[in-house]
Every structure is written in C-alpha cells, then in structure tokens.
Amino acid sequence: MPDFILSQILVTVTLIIECCAMQLKNKNYILAALSVSCFFNGLHYLLLEQPTAGYIFLFSSIRFLISIKWKFQWISIVALCVSLIITISTYTGLLSMVGFVATVFITVGSFSNNDKFLRLMMILGGSLWLLHNFLLWTPVGILVEVIFVSSSFIGYYRYYIIKQSVKT
Structure with missing residues (x-):
C-alpha cells in the first residue's frame, strides 16, 4: 500500500475522533480524545515525510495526557x-x-484551567494546522482541520455564546 494512501487512512482515524472531541463539555475528556487523535495524526505526517509535524503530534499526544493531570x-x-x-x-x-x-496556541490552551480559553486557542491553532495541511496538500488532513475548527467553534458557541445570550 502506498504511503500516501496509508497516511490518509490513519488521519481518517483522527477525523473520527476529532468529530466528537470538541463537543464534549468535560475538558479532560476533550484532552484525552485529542491525545489519541494526535497519535494517529503524527503517524500520518511521518508517512508524508513531514518530520516536524509528525514528531510534534506524537509529542502532543503525550503532552495532552500530561495536561489532564497537571496544569502547571x-x-x-x-x-x-x-x-x-x-x-x-x-x-x-x-x-x-x-x-x-x-502548536504554541494549542499548548498554551491545553495547560489553561479555563475551558473557554482552551476552545479559543484550539480554534486559532487548528486554523494554522489547516493552513499547514493546505500547503502540504493532505486531503483528509484538510478535512480533519476544517471539522476540528468548525467543531471547536460550534462547541464554543454552544457553551459560551448561546448560554450568555440566554442569561441576558
């Protein structure tokens, strides 16, 4: 199987996980889901000969797990x-x-105790990964980031914009 096809299959696993992750309310569940998705996404980038993205995502998989327990x-x-x-x-x-x-945006967000800030940082970081994937031209990777950024925005809207307008 060609590496490109295998990479797209692996990033499809990321896609499935991230479709749901940002709709979760519990920040720790979000981070755990993102940890698993980062693992598959990292392998996807390594198959596309993008070592920076590949190793950053593999490290991010560990970083998300660490940030569940410790917010220092x-x-x-x-x-x-x-x-x-x-x-x-x-x-x-x-x-x-x-x-x-x-990664800077996503790391800063993942170590925040503020769910609203986490979601904003995920939107910014995801938007930059979307640009990255367009430049690399990884079709499922592009779809992952479109869905991730959209889902992050929808989650932000549901939990912070709608609830705030209901209170006023």
Missing part, C-alpha cells in the same frame, strides 16, 4: 521548549514554522 505553567513552558527543539532539529521550511506556531 512550567510544564507548558517545558512542552513549548520540546516542541521548539523538535522544530529546530527537523526543520524543513515554512511548514515547520506554521506547525510550530499552531
């Missing part, structure tokens, strides 16, 4: 440093930079 800002800083080291050591150009900046 120093862990967030360590995670950002690890992502920076991954980016520098696997640098391939513009895609590496876009992926790193996207």
Whole structure:
C-alpha cells in the first residue's frame, strides 16, 4: 500500500475522533480524545515525510495526557521548549514554522484551567494546522482541520455564546 494512501487512512482515524472531541463539555475528556487523535495524526505526517509535524503530534499526544493531570505553567513552558527543539532539529521550511506556531496556541490552551480559553486557542491553532495541511496538500488532513475548527467553534458557541445570550 502506498504511503500516501496509508497516511490518509490513519488521519481518517483522527477525523473520527476529532468529530466528537470538541463537543464534549468535560475538558479532560476533550484532552484525552485529542491525545489519541494526535497519535494517529503524527503517524500520518511521518508517512508524508513531514518530520516536524509528525514528531510534534506524537509529542502532543503525550503532552495532552500530561495536561489532564497537571496544569502547571512550567510544564507548558517545558512542552513549548520540546516542541521548539523538535522544530529546530527537523526543520524543513515554512511548514515547520506554521506547525510550530499552531502548536504554541494549542499548548498554551491545553495547560489553561479555563475551558473557554482552551476552545479559543484550539480554534486559532487548528486554523494554522489547516493552513499547514493546505500547503502540504493532505486531503483528509484538510478535512480533519476544517471539522476540528468548525467543531471547536460550534462547541464554543454552544457553551459560551448561546448560554450568555440566554442569561441576558
């Protein structure tokens, strides 16, 4: 089986998980689902010969699990440093930079105790991963990020915009 086809199959698993993840209310469930989806997404990028994105996503799988238990800002800083080291050591150009900046938003959000802030950071980071996937041209990867960003926005809308308008 060609690597491209296998990569699209693996990222389809990511797609299925992320369709549901951002509709969950419990932040820890969101982070656990994102951990699993990152694992499959990382393998997808490695098959597409994108080591920066691949290793960042594999590391993100671990980072999301850590952020469920511990919200210390120093862990967030360590995670950002690890992502920076991954980016520098696997640098391939513009895609590496876009992926790193996207990871900064998502890392900062995942270590926040504020669900609303988490969702906003996921929208920003997911939008940059969407740009990354367009530049790379990974069709299912593009669909993953379109659904992830849309789902994140819908979850944000449901939990924060509608509920706020009902209160007023």
